[in-house]
Amino acid sequence: MLYYDFPDAYDLFYSEDFHIATLKYYKKIFSTKKIKDVLDCTIGTGMLTIPMAKLGFNVTGSDINQKMLRKAKINFAKEKLMSNFVRSDILNLSQTIKRDFDLVMSTGNSLAHVQNVNLKKAFSQMDSVLKPGGLLYFDSRNWELILKRRQRFYLFNPIIRDKGRVNYIQVWDYNRDGSMVFNFLIFEEINNKIISKRQFYVIYYPFTVETIRLILEEMNYQNIQFFKMGDPENTNLQNSNWYSVMATKPFPELLK
Ligand SMILES: C[S@@+](CC[C@H](N)C(=O)[O-])C[C@H]1O[C@@H](n2cnc3c(N)ncnc32)[C@H](O)[C@@H]1O
Known part of the structure; x- marks a missing residue:
């Protein structure tokens, strides 16, 4: 998505x-x-x-x-x-x-x-x-820095909401044609229970x-x-x- x-x-x-x-x-x-x-x-x-x-x-x-x-x-x-x-x-x-x-x-x-x-x-x-x-x-x-480091996984601090929190992870794919896909994994929690798991993407051309x-x-x-x-x-x-x-x-x- x-x-x-x-x-x-x-x-x-x-x-x-x-x-x-x-x-x-x-x-x-x-x-x-x-x-x-x-x-x-x-x-x-x-x-x-x-x-x-x-x-x-x-x-x-x-x-x-x-x-x-x-x-x-x-x-x-x-x-x-x-x-x-x-x-x-x-x-x-x-x-x-x-x-x-x-x-x-x-x-x-x-x-x-x-x-x-x-x-x-x-x-x-x-x-x-x-x-x-x-x-x-x-x-x-800074795409040059990104392509040099080729880091894939990024964990972010959770975002605290009224009744729970949002956990957020990015995973970056480096494609052969030079493009990149950023995958966003989002897990929403209420009262320490995951209530939704969503996955999104966007494509970039460095x-x-x-x-x-x-x-x-x-x-x-x-x-x-x-x-x-x-x-x-x-x-x-x-x-x-x-x-x-x-x-x-x-x-x-x-x-x-
Ligand atoms: C990373 S978001 C940035 C949105 C906003 N400026 C911000 O900083 O939150 C990239 C935005 O670029 C738009 N976008 C992507 N390709 C585009 C294009 N060819 N022409 C116009 N907008 C485009 C997307 O729909 C999206 O809203």
Whole structure:
């Protein structure tokens, strides 16, 4: 079962602490920029984008998965936050979204869902809805580090709920064609008894930092920055499990 078809299960793992840390981080990197209108083109259930709305940006969210979008709507409404939602493949943004933004972001390690052959297209589609001088931003797992370590099993601390807890394990498969499957095993417990066992998967297509740098340079993006996610001063990606990329779209006159 595709994880994203079960947004309630997906949202189990977002905590208040994570929310506060994300808000602080976005404030640090975006509040000094000239940004009003923001698109997250892989918004999912919105948990990584709600902090942007809380910071006062006008958020639009798109995603390929209608179920995730529906949950995003609920999550925004719970927080009494406004947003627009559009169902769109990242590879088709220019067809589905007929306006442009000051910031186009892809949050939550989503770009690796796009196959490597389509990565350039994904960026050009993000570019198509970004204003000249606007910011492109995304975060990603450090795939090079993952492929070097080839760790398979990840045990997480249980998430404690009112009457029980949620036990959560990830198992990562490394496929011969270079893709990866992340398996999510979720066991819910009430009064020390397992009441449900669920298994989900998602597929990723790892890419290198260099691939991204080359694509953005080819597109003449300026001020391309790579840094550890959550810690913009740390540009050493060697030991960063997760990184962020920020770059500025050139003005057309600069391209002549
Ligand atoms: C890891 S989730 C991240 C969701 C959200 N940004 C977050 O951080 O919780 C990846 C999201 O990318 C979406 N996605 C996958 N392929 C996509 C595509 N081709 N176009 C748009 N969204 C896509 C999935 O539906 C899912 O909601």
